[in-house]
Amino acid sequence: MKMIHSLFLINCSGDIFLEKHWKSVVSQSVCDYFFEAQEKAVDVENVPPVISTPHHYLISIYRDKIFFVSVIQTEVPPLFVIEFLHRVADTFQDYFGECSETAIKDNVVIVYELLEEMLDNGFPLATESNILKELIKPPTILRSVVNSITGSSNVGDTLPTGQLSNIPWRRAGVKYTNNEAYFDVIEEIDAIIDKSGSTVFAEIQGVIDSCIKLSGMPDLSLSFMNPRLLDDVSFHPCIRFKRWESERVLSFIPPDGNFRLISYRVSSQNLVAIPVYVKHLISFKENSSSGRFDVTIGPKQNMGKTVEGVVMTVHMPKAVLNMNLTATQGSYTFDPVTKVLTWDVGKITPQKLPNLKGIVNLQSGAPKPEENPSLNIQFKIQQLAISGLKVNRLDMYGEKYKPFKGVKYITKAGKFQVRT
């Protein structure tokens, strides 16, 4: 098992700015293989996640402009490592508000304490943020001032209660004056729309994120109006699987604070409504250094809700020099270096459909581009879960007080692509 031997954090310019070894020290030179692969991949996103070197394997993730490169030596489940690395990044995010090189460097002692606590000889030890926070207090300005005056430390000296109980995700003795439980039902539409406007592929990736601030040991059960929608679900460990199987009710003792309760996928095509349509005409003339560009976005089945926050991005072909366009709504930018066209549309009003059209200038002499750029669309619809999922009620047992409850729905575009 001895899962992770060492961990290197590398920034985009290729500097190793942090290393941690759980066993013996592995020389930094092992990262050369990683740099080699990085060079070959050209684009940072294309670096393969598993690289083999003569004596080690490098498993890496790319998060927030940082490569987390782990060194392993024996046969291990790579998903195990990748999941763990993401957990490390999540923890940094949680502790420092952002997972960036500066934040990590500023809090280097806490980072080492965390890494030491998260992994012991390759065995993950404590990865739940609730538990870690009891062991190592997250930095706040106030605490660092207090600490420097009183000399007290930010390391907890009691054993985190969760470690011992059967509910390792929750700490004991939680107390709030205002008891609140909020649920955000967030659905993202992943879709590929082909040239003619028909849907090649569409599915909804949904999650329910929760923010639970309840005192004591509340036992919650959340029920839905239409639980049948949820047939492909991944649960937070706190959820009792048996109750779900038999009654289709989410029954759980929640962790304290923010966490993802479930994630789900709705794939059957007829349930996935596509809220926008795009009319497009992008063409390049043979033997001429220009082309036409004309795109209109309009709303479609959105259950009376407004589509807002619409942004379209297009990777134009390399031969495009610049674009001369007029937008009836919003503003557009074209980056001549990366060839990315971004059109920030904003809200769509059905009376006046937003349109962007004009001339594309190509490099003179360059052959007519073969590829057709795909349009990437982002949008948001407030107060709507596009799958139709609705929370019915939330009940609480085990505690006497009456909590404040709230549910919010939002639909967003995930990987929403229109081919031209």
Next chain:
Amino acid sequence: MTVGKDVSALFPDVVNCMQTDNLELKKLVYLYLMNYAKSQPDMAIMAVNTFVKDCEDPNPLIRALAVRTMGCIRVDKITEYLCEPLRKCLKDEDPYVRKTAAVCVAKLHDINAQLVEDQGFLDTLKDLISDSNPMVVANAVAALSEIAESHPSSNLLDLNPQSINKLLTALNECTEWGQIFILDCLANYMPKDDREAQSICERVTPRLSHANSAVVLSAVKVLMKFMEMLSKDLDYYGTLLKKLAPPLVTLLSAEPELQYVALRNINLIVQKRPEILKHEMKVFFVKYNDPIYVKLEKLDIMIRLASQANIAQVLAELKEYATEVDVDFVRKAVRAIGRCAIKVEQSAERCVSTLLDLIQTKVNYVVQEAIVVIKDIFRKYPNKYESVIATLCENLDSLDEPEARAAMIWIVGEYAERIDNADELLESFLEGFHDESTQVQLQLLTAIVKLFLKKPTETQELVQQVLSLATQDSDNPDLRDRGYIYWRLLSTDPVAAKEVVLAEKPLISEETDLIEPTLLDELICYIGTLASVYHKPPSAFVEGSRGVVHKSLPPRTGSSESAESPEAAPSAGQAAEQPAVIPAQGDLLGDLLNLDLGPPVSGPPLAASSVQMGAVDLLGGGLDSLMGDESEGMGGSGFTAPGPAAPAGMGAPLGSGLGDLFDLTGGVGTLSGSYVAPKTVWLPAMKAKGLEISGTFSRQVDSISMDLVLTNKALQVMSDFAIQFNRNSFGLAPAAPLQVHAPLAPNQSVEISLPLNTVGSVMKMDPLNNLQVAVKNNIDVFYFSTLYPLHILFVEDGKMERQMFLATWKDIPNENEAQFQIKDCSLNADAVSSKLQGSNIFTIAKRNVEGQDMLYQSLKLTNGIWVLAELRIQPSNPSFTLSLKCRAPEVSQYVYQAYDAILKN
């Protein structure tokens, strides 16, 4: 942490800070110790006392921290002092300390394995599997697995139904990481029957809904493995299949790194059980901003899932991809279109027209890839799409990659008679002969020779030119050799040359890049690990893989006899070799006693048979490889044609131990067993002092037996029976001793079924199916010989692929063909076919030619020899004509006898 500065000089000062009550400071000191103890081993001793003291601290956090840190200090002297505190901590009242201590045992084992064993820590660790706290159980399992890895032979994780039950209980309650350890451990367990497998599956299934993808994949591994034991008719089997699809698809919505690992594993799963994801094609459609490594994997899986039902969608997608920006991806997409054509016959036409559309785009690399795959399509569907050659020829000039050039040259040579200016085209390539890569040179040589054989008059000059270029001006031995072979062939016997060079090529198989089934089964056991990412068994790449244990899928229940065959059969064979029977007697059959002197033949049966059939086989093989080389060469490296020698060679792995895996599909329907002749008297009583033996041979699925009736016609009681065979043509030997339970009283008889195997020693007998037997009892030793019908040796997986049949039939020289008449048989073709099927003679195709029914059949002998048959049945005529082709023609006559016997009874 120290930004690369060496701060080991501060060691004494730091150690002084160790006895502090400040937990943060303590942690930092411990961190320091872990880093520098190794460089200052003597100083590190100073710290030991504090460690020991901390291990008894009232605060469990400190106890755990101390034992954890001590395990990380890799200094021998310290290790000794660690044992006592560790022992206490393993029995600590606090589970947090116990679980930390469990891991510490693994650490200590890594430093000093002997010490851990001597101190009995391993037993303590095993006890922790029954701990009340699930986290302790998980860590104990993890530690044991790690230790077991370095001792593959030790039985550390000795799992039994009780411990499995404990693990399954802990599985529900421990952390996600613990669940992974437990699931991986479960995957190594071999349930005793399908019911146990099902109950484990039922308890593992909820893990498929876990948010942690590693848990999900480990659960998938357990299920995929145990599913192997479940009967396909079971309702639960279907339910399980349905349950597996959603979690696999969900993995694809995670981060790209996770997607990649998931896709590599799905690739394996799709090959093993395509039914799981057959309706989920769309989730593998590529998004333009997927990382390239994800795109390529998705494409691969799309092709594997392509079927007639979804081919239209797939092709539309592939065409879309072929216009993308990324060159590597575009190439692979074009290639994928060709693979679809080869895989789904109905789509071939559409694929070809799509490829032609792509060629029209004139994008250089697209055209080249398209030509390479079109060549493959030609080889799969000859004489169907040659109309496109003209279009291909238009693009001749734009080809600059060797593979595409070679493919184009192959096409020109192969279809030279239909291309008017083939000679000009080839001549144009010839100009820069020496600048071409070897692949192209070889191809050009072959193509021009083909052209010459097709149009001898106009191309004499050209062929001479290329032969001299290849033989005289080239430094490449392969090229020279091939040149000389052609030269000699052409100069000595042009007719033979024609037969060799223009021989009909075997069709290429559907999927060329499937993982070999045995490797696939092994890899399924490694789902979720690095092996599954690399698609190689760990033994192939894990550094210092200390004797990695090969894992294999459990056999399907209900086929217990096949399950035991790999191990049990050879050992039984050895048992039979022991001279348990007879004292020496100067006899014809003295050979029996010399079994020990002869070379012990215990390898796969084929090895043995090749000794016997040697002359024929060797010659055949040699010639085949020459031909094979030829046809391979023509196709360029892109072709992996089923080598002509394959049918004979393939028999061995299929027939022997690994056969059970294949039997899942092949052997199910044929439980009826084959024809059994009535018993005849083998040994009359007067020749054997009153013992009469009559018997016959029979075959039930995968097992041969000799059914004997022993009758005592003497006046005294007989006992102590034993039996032994002389070496024989097919290595028949008793698989178990002859068991006559009670002594045989006078005038009493007993029926015995003696199981046989075919792993005994081999010696060619005359007649081929002669079997010499020695039987011993308390009175004397008796000898007799009998002829066994050959069909008891026909194995269940004797059904050949249609194309393989065609290729093999053509490949076996005509002089190996033998014709026989089966007289007085009044069955119709269907009855014949089903009757023969019962005895493992499989009808591959049936044709009606001018009122006659032609049956094409194949069968395979236990030693891997294939026999192909053509049976001609005329409705009016009671005698059938049987033509047999086999690489070892000696067997034909006996196969005919078997046919005759089966059909007439």
